[in-house]
Amino acid sequence: MKEFSATINGSPVTARDGMTILEVARENGIDIPTLCYSPELTLTGACRICVVEVEGSRTLVGSCHTPIAPGMVIQTHSPRVLDARRVTMELLLASHPEVCIVCDKANMCDLRKIAADLDVGLPRFRLPKHYFPMEDVSPYITRDMSKCIQCWKCVKACSEIAKKNVYGIAYRGFKSKVVVDFDDQPMDKEVCRDCGICIPFCPTGALCKPSPVRQAKTARPLVITGTAQQ
Amino acid sequence: MPEKRIVLRNCGVLDPKDISTYLEKDGFKAWQKARTELSPEQLIAEIKASGLRGRGGAGFPCGLKWELTSKAPGDEKYVVCNADEGEVGTFKDRYILENDPFTLIEGLAIAGYAIGARKGYIYLRAEYHYLLDLLTGAINQARDRGLLEQFDIEIRQGAGAYICGEESALMDSIEGKRGEARYKPPFPPSRGLWQRPTVINNVETLMNIPQIILNGCNWFSQMGTERSKGTKVFSVSGDVQRPAVYELVMGSPLRELVEGLARAKAGRFIQIGGATGRIVPYEMIDTPMDFEHILGAGSIIVFDQSRDIVDIVRRTMEFLAEESCGKCTPCRQGTRVMVGILDKFAHGQGEERDIRSLEELSSAMMLSSLCGLGQAAPIPVVDSLQRFRSDYEARIRKN
């Protein structure tokens, strides 16, 4: 395989034919955030959080899908790149429910981790929050589409790895949604068996394993004492 | 400067239902010449030398596109005519299709010969379904006369989605999928329809081909400006007395089109190139219409003094938000955020910080969006903020 060199953040890197910018960056210990990318799935290029600057390019490019080329000069964390990533993150958070404190994904949430890394707190943009009822009738999977950020990894994992095609993408634009069948009933065990392959791919709390039935607490209940103000 | 009818030369002249009227006007002579006198390489060289650039808005050199596709490895190649004319204020392709479907078919057949495609598609937007019979009839007549040897043309209909005018979404739609933009590269000349090398040309681009072949590249390249050769077909609408399709040599001043032909009285601003096009103040009426300045797909909407630019931009953004495919974050979410902010201004409820939000959002969308729609969606906002900022400032809520 042909090897060639390129430059990332001012340092020379060695790349091989067919590699993407993201692959080369990661091989060299440079972390570019991703939401819709997974090395196990075909590429999507939808989330736009992995954009980087390539010298001579009018726009930023998605690093997960752009092949690296000989002599390419790339900036992965320039102010221009970070500004664009922050806006994208704020756009995602603007329609995401503000329920992190009670979300099962908690600190495992990629969206939250990347937001923190980008120093994004409350988004400056306003969007309607998505609201969909919780789908928790299946014993194998809990779906809360209010938290979905449309990375489509579940759709791809189901079709490419599990070979099931349970999910589809329906509607258009801001109304787009990952759906099951006619999107008219909660996902149950009739449509999805217990493979659970999609769950770990979800970057947010949209897909979770159902919480185990709460067991009775054996410890002494926590009692908070204090003086109520009159 | 009068109209120069090259693309439209047969419109209103021949009977679009009868191919013999086209054959009397040198119809299919270029196709015959191409196949008997020119090799595909010579044909491509001729188109390259003519300087013809894509008429759908992006202006990519047509000959180069053909050459890349022709040289791409593979036996199975496609040529696609983009007749998904969805850009707001554009109706030139409709006018062409309803008046002269034959030149388009000839152009498509020549393109197929040039790149070695045995199959061509015409992607016709759903709104133009009423042209389907006419177009099918024209193809059948050409086939019956033996003019489509070894080249099959199939019409595929859109089903109502502006984004399908974007070439990668268009290909997905032909493949029977949701019309969502693909990431690039790969570009269609290497991997297009069904991952095969594909040329996608606008209706008007293909209409130029037969005349270039018959008259030679020099005849074509002497018209227009240095980087914009030939003519351009414009769709003029809005506050004008004679809204219609007009064809002018590239580089003609906007004034010729808007005042000379369409008979506008002094307006306030003009939107050039549709929803993702530029908004210019009427004072820029002497701007030449070419790729060096402003062109797009040639849609010109004139707005008179009574029009409210903030309302117009809001309406434009609503359109883009409705038509965003929803695949990438900046476009799906960003257009919707912009509609919200523009709504506030339209109702006199804007805030100082909203202007900054619009600007920062515009910049990020232009830099990060996946396809041309998302990248160009903020243009009306950027242009109006630059040229008509006081219109926004006047709508900031006063406490």
Add this chain to the structure above:
Amino acid sequence: MNSTAGDISAEAKKRGKLLVLLEQAQDKLGCLPKEFMARLAASLGLSISEVYGLATFYSFLSPGPSGRNVIRVCKSLPCYLKDLLIESVKREIGVGPGETTSDGRFSFELTNCIGACDQAPAMMVNHDVYGGLTPEELPRILERYK
């Protein structure tokens, strides 16, 4: 990877017909009933969600019930600048955009640019385009659609 090797897979070709089949059904049935989409999915070896995904993406496909005739009034800029016909159509058929008359004769929708900007204001009834409209002409036009 040689992406151009081999024929287009049979699967892709089969899939390629999906939109065409949905368009044909839409024309014939006036909408896309669930039973139809489910059967179509089964016959093409696709999941229902995939067929539903297409049916909800394109605005000329209606996955829900629809009137026998669909009126689409253009609301894009050139038509927006002229009188938008919305009120006139509403007066004529008694329902507003997004609604269907109780007798199922008309559905009323607003649509984006239909490429008749030189004839603004314009509208479509089913596949027919009407331009340069005045409210007075509406009854005569709508009469043709039963």
